[in-house]
Amino acid sequence: MAQQAIQKPKAPVSSKIRFTVIFLILLALYVIAYRGTDFALGDLISGLPRIGTMLSQLWPPDFNYFVDILTPMLQTLQIAILGTTFGALFAIPFILLASRNVFQSRWVTGIARMVLNFVRTIPDMLLAGLFVAVVGIGPLAGMLAMVVFSFGIITKLAYESVEAIDPGPLEAMTAVGANKWQFISFAVVPQALPSFVAYILYTFEICVRASAILGLVGAGGIGMHLQIALDTFQYQHVASIILFTLVVVILIDTLSTYVREKLL
Numbered sequence: 001m002a003q004q005a006i007q008k009p010k011a012p013v014s015s016k017i018r019f020t021v022i023f024l025i026l027l028a029l030y031v032i033a034y035r036g037t038d039f040a041l042g043d044l045i046s047g048l049p050r051i052g053t054m055l056s057q058l059w060p061p062d063f064n065y066f067v068d069i070l071t072p073m074l075q076t077l078q079i080a081i082l083g084t085t086f087g088a089l090f091a092i093p094f095i096l097l098a099s100r101n102v103f104q105s106r107w108v109t110g111i112a113r114m115v116l117n118f119v120r121t122i123p124d125m126l127l128a129g130l131f132v133a134v135v136g137i138g139p140l141a142g143m144l145a146m147v148v149f150s151f152g153i154i155t156k157l158a159y160e161s162v163e164a165i166d167p168g169p170l171e172a173m174t175a176v177g178a179n180k181w182q183f184i185s186f187a188v189v190p191q192a193l194p195s196f197v198a199y200i201l202y203t204f205e206i207c208v209r210a211s212a213i214l215g216l217v218g219a220g221g222i223g224m225h226l227q228i229a230l231d232t233f234q235y236q237h238v239a240s241i242i243l244f245t246l247v248v249v250i251l252i253d254t255l256s257t258y259v260r261e262k263l264l
Contacts (some may be wrong), residue, residue, distance in 0.1 A: 059236075059239060060236065060239075061236055061239035061240040061243050063240065065236075065237050065240040065241075066240060066244055068225075069222060069225055069240065069241060069244060072222045072224065072225050073222050073244060073245070073248060075139050075222070076208065076211045076212050076222045076223075077208065077211075077248070078139070078143075079139050079142045079143045079146055079207075079211045079214070080146060080204055080207035080208040080210075080211045081204070082143050082146070082147075083142075083143050083144075083145070083146020083147045083149065083150050083207050083211070084146065084150045084154075084200060084203055084204040084207050086147045086150075087146065087147045087148070087149070087150030087151040087152075087153075087154060087203070088150065088151075088154050088196075088200045088203075090147070090151050091150075091151050091154040091155040091158065094112055094115070094116060094151075094155045094159070095154075095155055095158045095159045095162060095192075095196075096159075096162070096184060096188070097109065097111075097112035098112040098113050098116060098155065098159040099159045099162040099163050099188075100163060101162065101163050101165070101167065101170060102162065102183075102184065102188060116152060116155050116156060119148060119151060119152040120152040120153075120156065122148070124145055124146075124149045124210045124213075124214065125213070125214065127144075127145035127148050127149060128141055128142055128145040128214040130145075131144040131145050141214075142211055142214045145214060146207050146210065146211060146214075149207065149210060150203045150204075150206075150207055153199075153203045153206065154196075154199050154200060154203050157195075157199045157202075157203075158192065158195065158196050158199050161192060161195040161196070161199070162188060162192045165188065165191040165192055166191060169186070169187040169190075169191065170183070170187045170188070172187070173186060173187040197259075201256035201259055202256065204252070204256065205249070205252055205253055205256055208248065208249060208252055209245075209249060211223070212226070212245050213226075222241060222244075222245065225237075225241060226238065226241050229241065
């Protein structure tokens with residue numbers, strides 16, 4: 001009797017059926033994805049030696065080339081800095097409009113989220129191509145693309161963070177009859193600000209990586225030199241650009257991680 005008393009209760013039949021259905025659906029999705037990508041393990045194995053051939057062409061990097069790409073690398077950082085900054089500024093009102101604990105109207109939050117979904121749907125390379133067509137080849141197109149790109153990322157992350165803040169101060173401000181501006185200033189901003197800054201730093205890291213590629217479509221920065229090096233088969237220059245970009249990204253990641261740790 002004691003052994004029967006400590007036995008774990010059996011899962012209901014409905015839970016088992018639900019789990020089985022979910023498992024089968026996921027399995028079917030993986031099978032469809034596997035077939036749709038034409039994945040072949042044999043092709044992967046046979047192509048592995050080409051990696052060694054490519055690496056032999058990349059190595060050793062041309063370290064003297066670092067001097068030539070210093071200016072375009074700085075331009076890439078400038079594109080990322082301005083793009084992230086303006087994107088964050090434009091994101092602030094949309095963060096509030098999309099947060100359901102700030103604006104109770106489903107129409108307000110729904111329209112704001114619809115705009116954000118549309119913005120995030122457009123890839124950064126397509127954004128760069130569109131702005132190149134509007135303002136011409138150069139870093140301005142890349143900066144504008146990064147503004148829209150960072151706007152979408154920061155707003156999405158931040159409004160979800162706002163919706164997760166402690167509701168206590170929000171209820172207290174509502175109870176004392178605070179207006180919307182006071183409600184946001186004294187109940188929302190103090191709680192959401194550290195996360196908002198952390199998301200800006202995180203987005204800046206992403207924008208540095210993205211800005212290094214936007215030059216492939218003529219949007220300025222180090223990417224234009226990367227495209228030239230690839231087109232002219234100067235693989236040692238390609239390796240130099242990759243290595244230089246890696247060093248910059250590591251430094252930025254280390255600094256932003258330190259700042260985020262101090263803020264959160």
